[in-house]
């Protein structure tokens with residue numbers, strides 16, 4: 125690919141990524157409440173007035189309005205800006221990192237990141253893992269299996285199997301041994317679908333990173349909240365972040381690690 129197209133598409137993927145982030149905000153807000161995600165314009169959660177099209181420009185509008193609704197002046201959460209910004213960065217990074225290796229991997233990686241961002245925040249806000257996002261991630265995985273050669277089909281299938289066995293086993297194990305759900309069924313479904321997108325090496329890497337980080341953060345939180353008795357925390361923010369890091373770096377880092385032993 126010529127460097128001209130590479131650069132032009134990098135800028136475009138940043139812009140489209142921010143728009144996808146704007147849609148991600150809609151998904152995060154509406155899916156758990158059962159509101160249609162395609163019908164009806166966006167509205168201010170406070171005064172319910174429809175948001176004008178010129179106030180709906182990703183990132184820019186939030187900055188220009190200084191994070192307040194134009195009508196009721198109520199604060200609009202920084203989260204809206206943050207999700208749009210993350211989405212723009214992830215889409216652009218996916219293009220820059222992978223477009224020269226596999227355009228399919230780059231493009232479906234963008235969609236994968238968008239779906240993962242959505243599930244991270246629906247789980248964080250409402251402890252809700254939408255099945256349709258899992259199906260969407262699984263479809264991304266199937267398309268990648270059929271069309272991408274950056275990661276082999278076998279690696280993807282083994283990635284899915286690994287995640288299913290590891291998280292499904294943890295789910296059953298905690299239910300039988302601890303008599304409570306250590307993780308939700310949504311977590312198992314999410315990781316199984318993600319495993320198909322990531323392949324075996326990145327699945328392993330994402331699992332390792334997210335479980336270690338979750339163990340540290342959750343034990344600190346449990347210590348802080350010891351008196352309030354809060355025992356259940358959303359797990360997908362950890363798993364999803366691990367998957368996004370795994371998508372970008374998993375394959376390379378695991379190969380680097382293995383080469384230390386094999387001497388490749």
Ligand SMILES: [Zn+2]
Pocket residue numbers: 168169170171172173193194195196197198
């Ligand atoms: Zn308002």
